[in-house]
Amino acid sequence: MTSRDRVKRRIDLAAGRDKVQLVLKNCKIINVFSHEVNEGHIAIDSGKIIGIGDYQGLEEVDMKGKYVAPGLIDSHEHLESAMVTPAQMARVVIPRGTTTIVADPHEIANVCGLKGIEFMMKSVEKTPLNAFFMLPSCVPATPFETSGAKLLAEDLDTLMDRTNVLGLGELMDFPGVISGREDIIDKMMIAQKKIIDGHGPMIKGKSLNAYMIGGVKTDHECSNLDEMKERLDRGMYIAIREGSAARDLKTLVQGVTQSNSRRCTLCTDDKSPEDILKEGHVDFSIRKAIELGIDPITAVQMATINTAECYYLRDIGAIAPGYDADLIVIDDLKTFNIEQVYKNGVKVAENNKALFEVEETDTSDVVETVKLKPVQEEDLKIKLDSDIVNVISVLPFSLVTEKNIRKVHLEDGYFVKHKYIDIVKLAVIERHNATGNIGLGLVENFKLSGGAIATTIGHDSHNLIVIGDNDEDMLKAIQEVEKLEGGIAVVSDGEVNSLQLRIAGLMSDRPMEFVAERLKELLQIAHDKLGVNDKIDPFMTLSFLALPVIPDLKLTDKGLFDVVKFDFMEIEVKE
Structure with a gap:
């Protein structure tokens, strides 16, 4: 026809x-x-x-x-955070009402480059899920860490004309944008006819103007109402994030008004498999928004038509002639339980069960990615001339950390965990090219005692990151993750428990239910046996301690990094 x-x-x-x-x-x-x-x-x-x-x-x-609404749209997410393949992710989120996602695959791109992006696209294309992609703008995320790949404007341009590519992903290197760095401008130029996503925490005034002038249209990093209002006033779309480590919905819905609600969208950004299975996906954000006083239809708009209009997706987001028949059937406007899901007019889920089979994609291009130079206990020791140090302070339910000055315990000039002081050791180990780079730092408010945790999920360059109160257990955790070719390892009283994540060191090829159950077991060990702070997800929080684009203080394989000053700093406090 x-x-x-x-x-x-x-x-x-x-x-x-x-x-x-x-x-x-x-x-x-x-x-x-x-x-x-x-x-x-x-x-x-x-x-x-x-x-x-x-x-x-x-x-x-x-x-x-029954109430019928348009299929839900996640306006910004990283599929890798679900720790399963995109196909397995689709099997779980579609029954929860999500029929479209706008994904930024910069996690796997930082490990595997273009091959990683291609894998993500192929994995989801045989599912009913509408998957649109924003091409990663920051691979590596910054020049202050070592990633597994480097993508220049000419690399991204090979994919930009694809119909499932909506534009350029979040510009995390906001100082580079504001200073007019040419390599970033080159990437912005190839997306001029499409969309550019923002990632600009704390910038304001003329700096915000400079950040936006090249075409940045969205931001999902607002953590307070002042940031939200200034960006809305400048014409940005605000993606209100409700993920696992970062939960901004409770704060930001207070800034949603009748006048500006159509410039607000809902996103998950990074959400763990356990939280998806337990809470839901975008449907959870809608339920929570309604509980916090947002009108139910406004909440639906934020999860449908607003995102569609933001990204020029003219065929989805509404129930009207000419739109795709992506529909959800819900029981009630307050409880917002998804009973049925239709994709292109075909029922694909009912009563929280997918009615389609998942076909997996070849993973050969995205495995065997953990390449370490041999690590010894000696490599993990922190020698100090002074016991007054800069410490990364973890905050509950936040990606933001604080920089604090503390007094620590030393033995023979080396840092040693004191049983009454909640400060432990952190190491980020380069794992892509076996360079031997190891960054060392100190962390408080993690409340870990009697072991160590290691993971190859270390946003965004995804080097191996390990936290612990003694070098022996830290080394055991490192060795376990290396043996698994990527994953998470928890060591408690010398006993090792782990989850294998062979796909880029980020994802499993097992079903989400298996991954969530294993994570639950590891989480219980971390909280019950290691005493980890019960107000944090230790694995997701740990993974973001290596992200040098979210304030205040982070650690990369090259050293301790002050995100506010955007420069490296010593562990010791200099007079």
Whole structure:
């Protein structure tokens, strides 16, 4: 059928001159345009919504007054954070109402480069999930760490014209943007006809203007209402994040008004498999927003049409003629439980179960990525001339850390964990090219005692990161992760427990339920046996301690990094 024939056929169907394939009858339709609920029948044919009205269908389903809303859209996420393949992710999130995602694969790109991006695209393309991609702008994230790949503008340009590519991913190197660094400008230029995502915590005033002037349109890093308002005033879209380590919804919904709500979207950014299975995905953000006082239809708009308009996705995000028949059936506007999910007019999930099979993609290009120079206990020792030091202070439910000055315990000039002082050792070990780079630092408020935790998930360059209160257990954790070819290891009283993540050291090829259960077991060991702070997810929090683009103090394989000053610093406090 030609395009002309297809349009003529749809006109005939919309005019009622022939029966459509499917009619969902007696629906309460959430209208994201008029901000109201309309009662009626939804006519569907060849994956498209043909019309709302009195239609005849080859198949007719009585929805018995159930609410029907557009399929939900995650406006910004990193698929890798679910620790499973995109195909396995789709199997889990579609039954929870998410039919479209805007993904930035910069985690796997920092390990495997273009091969990693290609793997993510191929893994999801055989599922019903609409997956659009933002090309990673920062590989490496900064010049202050070692990543497994480097992507220049000419590399990204080979993918920019693809229909599933919406633009340039989050510009984390905001000082580089503001200073007008040419390599970043080159990347921005190839996305001028598309979208550029922002990542600019704390910048304001003229610096914000300079950050936006090249085309940055979104930001998901607002942590307070002043930041949110200034960006909204400048015309940005604000992606309100409710992930696992960062939960900004409670704060930012206070800044959502009738006047600005259509410039706000919902995103998960980084959400753990356990939280997805236990809480939900974007549907959880909607439920929480409603509990916090947001009008239910406004919450639906934030999870559908707002994102579609932001990213120029004209065929999704609403229930109206010509839109894709991506629909969710919900029980009630307050509880917002997803009962059924339709993708292109086909029921793909019901009662939290996927009605489709998952077909996995070849992983040969994205495994065997852990390459370490041999590490000894001696490499983990921190020698100090002074016991007054700079310490990374972990904050509950936040990616932001604080820089504090503390007095620590020394033995023979080396840092040693004191049983009454909550300060432990942190190491970031380069794992892509076996360079031997090891950055060392100190962390408080992690509350770890009697062991160590190591992981190859270390945003964004994903070097091996390990935290512990003694060198012997730290070394055991490192060796276990190396043996697994990537993953998470927890050592308690000398006993090693672990989860293998062979795909780029970030993801498992097992189902999400398996990964979540194993993570739950490791989490219990971390909290119960190691005494880790119960207000943090130790694995996700640990992974972000290596991210040198979120304030205040972080650690890379090259050393301790002051994000506010954007420069390295010593552990010792210099007078």
